[in-house]
């Protein structure tokens with residue numbers, strides 16, 4: 708079934724579509740999250756952005772995460788991620804679905820989400836496949852908005868430190884991210900290489916993994932992603948739509964439970 712682009716946008720506004728985004732640091736999760744927002748109105752949740760905001764505000768979560776994120780470049784404990792992610796999903800913006808930018812990085816995190824939200828909660832998972840050599844180059848040339856987190860590239864966008872963010876109405880300024888230093892980038896790459904294979908394999912077995920070659924230009928990648936999203940919607944339209952799928956996160960104490968028994 709082929710559907711028109713406008714139909715997809717209307718679908719996303721009225722129904723629920725949930726997509727996970729996985730990939731190495733710098734593989735383009737944030738860039739394509741912005742595309743999904745402008746093209747489909749699909750809201751993005753980035754656990755990295757949420758952590759940076761907690762760190763900036765000096766919350767308890769921020770204090771726990773600060774050293775791990777900014778200095779070690781390692782993954783923060785699963786319980787903490789599951790907590791901040793599930794709290795975000797309850798906000799009105801995300802009622803009709805979302806793009807989860809790096810919200811799952813270990814199989815155990817994903818299994819917690821399945822337990823909490825249902826095994827068919829995610830309609831698809833985009834794997835941004837990129838070689839680590841490209842990652843280093845991209846991240847060393849990246850500047851991010853200090854307000855909305857939008858990523859830019861010195862080479863691609865001709866931006867400089869201190870420039871204004873180009874997102875309409877944002878007003879933030881561009882600066883390097885504290886974890887975009889070579890040593891931290893190496894740690895982030897090795898965390899991904901260590902933790903993602905069994906997670907990706909799980910998604911592949913479930914039949915919801917959409918892989919994209921992230922060496923392509925952002926616009927080409929967006930085009931391919933549009934195809935994934937439109938197909939996912941077309942698949943849903945073949946079944947009766949009774950309104951948004953409801954999800955309830957009632958028992959936060961379950962979040963720390965082991966999910967592999």
Ligand code: AP5
Nearest residue numbers: 732733734735736737738754755783810849858859860925
């Ligand atoms: P997070 O903020 O998510 O960082 P990350 O995963 O390292 O990914 P990045 O944001 O660096 O890259 P991106 O894929 O968004 O690429 P972007 O679009 O910006 O997480 C930070 C930290 O929080 C983690 O290290 C961890 O400590 C913790 N954390 C977060 N989630 C967690 C979880 N679930 N569990 C445990 N810990 C967690 O693009 C990069 C650059 O390339 C930009 O300059 C961009 O302009 C450019 N670019 C993008 N696409 C292209 C393209 N196609 N061609 C050329 N250039 C491109």
Ligand code: MG
Nearest residue numbers: 736737753755
């Ligand atoms: Mg990002």
